[in-house]
Amino acid sequence: MKTEVELANRLGQQKFRLLYSDTDIEQRIEILAQEINRDFAKAEPLVIIGVLKQSFIFIADLVRKLKMPIHIAFMGASSYSKTQSTGIVNITQGLASDIAGKDVLLVEDIIDSGTTMKALLKFLADHKPTRLKICSLFVKPSKMKDFATTIDYVGFVLDDVFVVSYGLDYDQKFRELAHVIELLDLD
Numbered sequence: 080m081k082t083e084v085e086l087a088n089r090l091g092q093q094k095f096r097l098l099y100s101d102t103d104i105e106q107r108i109e110i111l112a113q114e115i116n117r118d119f120a121k122a123e124p125l126v127i128i129g130v131l132k133q134s135f136i137f138i139a140d141l142v143r144k145l146k147m148p149i150h151i152a153f154m155g156a157s158s159y160s161k162t163q164s165t166g167i168v169n170i171t172q173g174l175a176s177d178i179a180g181k182d183v184l185l186v187e188d189i190i191d192s193g194t195t196m197k198a199l200l201k202f203l204a205d206h207k208p209t210r211l212k213i214c215s216l217f218v219k220p221s222k223m224k225d226f227a228t229t230i231d232y233v234g235f236v237l238d239d240v241f242v243v244s245y246g247l248d249y250d251q252k253f254r255e256l257a258h259v260i261e262l263l264d265l266d
């Protein structure tokens with residue numbers, strides 16, 4: 080209850096619904112990290128490719144629970160304007176390091192239609208990693224029409240809702256909030 084009051088103070092007139100508390104997120108990431116630690120125990124190193132900028136908090140929390148040596152690289156991709164995917168993906172930042180022959184984990188904040196992920200996978204496959212797995216904090220299966228790729232590590236499965244906080248924004252707002260909320264009555 081205290082959490083909801085704090086959020087209401089912060090959000091003012093904006094209607095919202097609390098979906099996952101900071102504790103829910105932490106517990107879920109602990110389980111994801113255990114799975115990744117098991118699957119990539121022998122990686123030396125595991126190259127984590129984070130997709131900016133929404134995944135920055137997730138990556139920071141996830142990597143601190145990993146046990147193998149890691150390298151980190153970041154990519155940028157954009158297809159969204161406010162709350163709608165435009166369907167066209169721009170790779171705004173490519174790869175600075177060589178991933179050929181390496182174990183790679185691509186870390187996303189959210190997979191909605193899958194358009195962005197499809198473009199990233201195509202880009203990365205051309206760079207010939209030995210193993211490429213995908214981790215996303217959120218997925219929206221009902222929106223992934225023609226995207227059949229298995230997401231190896233999924234934090235939370237969402238309905239067709241628009242979520243913010245924990246790195247995810249609405250028009251650059253709300254990234255810093257610790258509890259994941261659905262924004263309601265958006266135009």
Ligand code: 5GP
Pocket residue numbers: 133158159164187188189190191192193194195196240241242243247248249
């Ligand atoms: P896709 O290409 O899968 O349709 O969209 C992926 C990108 O859209 C995500 O990486 C994210 O940037 C943005 N996105 C999709 N759904 C949401 C959402 O519910 N909240 C926020 N803040 N961004 C979203």
Ligand code: MG
Pocket residue numbers: 130131133134187188189
């Ligand atoms: Mg993203």
